[in-house]
Amino acid sequence: MADQRRRDERRTRLSPDERRAQLVAIGVQALADHSLEELTIEHLSQQAGVSRGLLFYYFGSKQGFHREVVRAARDGLLRATEPDLDLAPLDRLHATLSNLVRFVREHEDTFFSLVRGAASGDREVREVVQQARALQMERLRVVCEELGIPDTAMLRMTLRSWVAFAEETLVDGALVSERSPEELVDFLERTLFAVVPVIDPAYGAHLRPDVATSS
Amino acid sequence: MADQRRRDERRTRLSPDERRAQLVAIGVQALADHSLEELTIEHLSQQAGVSRGLLFYYFGSKQGFHREVVRAARDGLLRATEPDLDLAPLDRLHATLSNLVRFVREHEDTFFSLVRGAASGDREVREVVQQARALQMERLRVVCEELGIPDTAMLRMTLRSWVAFAEETLVDGALVSERSPEELVDFLERTLFAVVPVIDPAYGAHLRPDVATSS
Known part of the structure; x- marks a missing residue:
């Protein structure tokens, strides 16, 4: 899994913070066509072209990911x-x-x-x-x-x-x-x-x- | 499980329809102190003094139970x-x-x-x-x-x-x-x-x- 993570990160040369922000942005974007229920780790993993393991590493769980996505969408509105x-x-x-x-x-x-x-x-x-x-x-x-x-x-x-x-x-x-x-x-x-x-x-x-x- | 169900039903001598209505009513009542999330089959099973198996027999799933409870609460309001x-x-x-x-x-x-x-x-x-x-x-x-x-x-x-x-x-x-x-x-x-x-x-x-x- 650590190898996979390294591969993921090397591919796009982003810092962990940038990568995290990018994943949240992909989630917010996906909210346009999907309900929160449909925003699964699998879906994001496909969209972002990163491993499920990396996503769990950043967000802990589907709920953790949802919270960050909704928070980012809300902050955009505010x-x-x-x-x-x-x-x-x-x-x-x-x-x-x-x-x-x-x-x-x-x-x-x-x-x-x-x-x-x-x-x-x-x-x-x-x-x-x-x-x-x-x-x-x-x-x-x-x-x-x-x-x-x-x-x-x-x-x-x-x-x-x-x-x-x-x-x-x-x-x-x-x-x-x-x-x-x-x-x-x-x-x-x-x-x-x-x-x-x-x-x-x-x-x-x-x-x-x-x-x-x-x- | 069939035995348990027979015991459950014999205990209060209700017809299946009456029993079902009673379980939904207990669910609606429980809504007063609990969020829908907290209304689990386990909770209802304890409240109603019936087996979890009987509840699954009537409602199929926690979601099935929630839907009937919310429908009954809504009908009460209407x-x-x-x-x-x-x-x-x-x-x-x-x-x-x-x-x-x-x-x-x-x-x-x-x-x-x-x-x-x-x-x-x-x-x-x-x-x-x-x-x-x-x-x-x-x-x-x-x-x-x-x-x-x-x-x-x-x-x-x-x-x-x-x-x-x-x-x-x-x-x-x-x-x-x-x-x-x-x-x-x-x-x-x-x-x-x-x-x-x-x-x-x-x-x-x-x-x-x-x-x-x-x-």
Whole structure:
């Protein structure tokens, strides 16, 4: 096995870290056409042209490999939707939603697998996806706070629920019914601005661009 | 094994169908304290006081057992929230949401497991949960149709997204932050009435009780 490993590594002249990153990248790419369940060590071994032994050496188990792949896919999504803190809150929200919709368009199957990765039998994989949701909620909460909407349990419940709403919209609208990106961004923005004032109608004024930018 | 089975069955004098139903019921009950992953044949065998062989005889495999348990839990939820077609659309919606919130209160861990059952590695289990969501969406669509809101792809996307929203609200509001049932019903109703008019502001009038009942 050590011989096989040496052969594997010599073939492409990568450092162990580079090799590991390459294998994870192949896994993320494979997520585009395969569910997590289908991403077996055998499959990756064929795709990457390396031995199963090397894969076990790097990831320990299929679960270990899945966790790294889902983590890498999630980090790709979070990087692509990183809020630009130089922008005013509502502009930043608009830019983040635009980036999110673009990411879903460009990596639609990865996004789909990621949302469905929440539907994994593996608790750690689910937690990786839950962390991404929690961070998206937190980004929205910061926008609300800057707009003068107080941080309450009701606000957090609303934002968390809206993140689930948006995920479903993106799966449905971007991947199934092929809405245009502008239409989706507009729909997401307006549904968010519709549900937050359910907590307190006064919040409606904070979320209207004309009012917010004039304050 | 045949002997063991005869002993099992003699002990409680149930017909095979009754016995099977009883085992599924024990599984649904166990969902209250355990994730689907933890519901093993061993666990059920201990709980029900029957042999592992009998369980395999009835359900074939752990997956077979899980599917029946999730199906039974889903049917319980759908029965509890069955719309009363004698009621006017908005009253029916209100009653359905009240029943939903009551179900979640009374079977909170089952509901939690059911929502998380969407997070199962087993494709068939996920489909069972997806069917429940599709039916909830359809019930909402019928209410909208009766209120004069046309059945479009946009409406379906909105309702499907709102079902995901509501699920998150129920997990968060009923199970985590302990909102009152009335508060939750009111919140759910008002967020639904807030997002549907995002499609077309004219729909807002259809969803206001005073306008709808006067028509």
